[in-house]
Amino acid sequence: MSLWNELLAPKAQSLNTTQLAVGFVAPITDQGLIALDGEESAHFLHGQLTNDVEHLAAGEARLAGYCSPKGRLLASFLMWRNDSTLLLQLPRDIQAAVQKRLSMFVLRAKTKLSDATEQPAHQVVIGLGGGLAEAVLQTWFEPLPARPYGLLLHPLGTLIRLADAFGAPRYQWLMSQEVARTVLPELAERLTVGDAASWQLSCIHAGVPQISKATQEQFVPQMINFELLGGVNFKKGCYPGQEIVARSQYLGKLKRRTTLVTIPDQAAVAGAEVFATADPEQPCGMIVNTAPNGRGGIDALVEMKLAAIEAASVRLGSAEGTALEFHSMPYLLDALDV
CATH class of the missing domain: 2.40.30.110 (Aminomethyltransferase beta-barrel domains)
Structure with a gap:
């Protein structure tokens, strides 16, 4: 995000909820990306995560959890496809450990995990939201994703609509430095520029929890509302901790x-x-x-x-x-x- 610092950091401020509701752009600096490449990537992940990976369409993103055998969340992801690659977004403070753990279970599956955080297409990651963001984004994207977790793979980058906050859509835009150099100045002219904490505040008001190093293995998915957010599929096959997660859902123990x-x-x-x-x-x-x-x-x-x-x-x-x-x-x- 060095380009963000070069172009917009002097304008960035810590925004309150009133400012966020009007319209903002902010950097997303605390997230990393794990890429899975190979013909069996979806099948492998389907057997590891709480959500359906095998039927993940190219035009959608999904939340998913990764549990211990005791059903406690080790990580929560935003996942999507990019051409032949599956991408898992999660906090950087746990990325390396989670990537290593997943890699241990690959065995003979035809998939390879790698760190995709600094790939050219993901060099700059920004978040946008509030009442003005939709109209501003239509400068480059038309039409926009119609509902939360819709996704556009575009020459200007990957645009994902996330859970709404303050009664308006929120978006994540992953782009190259070349694209960022062109679009960031215009975004700064038309939206209030927030800092990384401003984006995190919008996530909290969207009601979307995320597992970090401080909270690993503390919660089964339902404790953080994950099934209400579409992050758990109770009809898919087994995954680590699946029996406990299902029991919590159907036997009312949580x-x-x-x-x-x-x-x-x-x-x-x-x-x-x-x-x-x-x-x-x-x-x-x-x-x-x-x-x-x-x-x-x-x-x-x-x-x-x-x-x-x-x-x-x-x-x-x-x-x-x-x-x-x-x-x-x-x-x-x-x-x-x-």
Whole structure:
């Protein structure tokens, strides 16, 4: 992202939710890409991930999880096809370890995993959203993806519509440095330029959690609403942890969800525990993702017991810690005891 720094970094600022809702462009700097090449790549991944890979179409992206044998998430991905290559996007802080672990199970499958983060087509990755973003993108793309997780493979790069936030579409645009040099200045003229934390704040308000190093093996997929987001296919074949994930879904053994909160404490980080005042002796949940909210605190996605969400009296670190302010999610947390 050196080109972003050269062209737009002086204009970048940490945006609040009001600014994001109007229209913004921001760098995506914390994500890496794993590429799988080979005729059996889809078949191999289909047996490893929580979602259907074999029927992933060229014009769509999907969320998918990678679980331990105990059904706990080791990683969460955004995945899509690019010609003959399958791509998995995940946080850079776990990419190397996850890529190595997946490679251990390739055995005789005809596929090869590699780090695609710095490939020419992915040298610059930006996020766009808010009310103005759609019209601005139509300068280069027509038509735009009609629904979340639609994808365009275009001469100017890969454009993926992600989950909406603030009542408007969000997009990720992966491009070469050559393309970036042409489009970034115009984007900066027409949209507010945010920093990397601004993009992370938009992801939180879209209600899409992501597993990082601090939260590996802490959650089964349903705890972070992953099946509500389309990240779990319960009709596909086996994968590591599949039995536990299915049991949690159908036998009602899980009574936890992830919700959106504000915490007026910038020290709150992923992996920190939260406590319900009604049950102060043990944690009721854990922070999944955070981002500065531009108002002196952080907004966060926090996994916790459904009873704690309903009571809305939860504090950071202990039952005497900083109080969490609860907000509605952009989608329904269903009423099932899952």
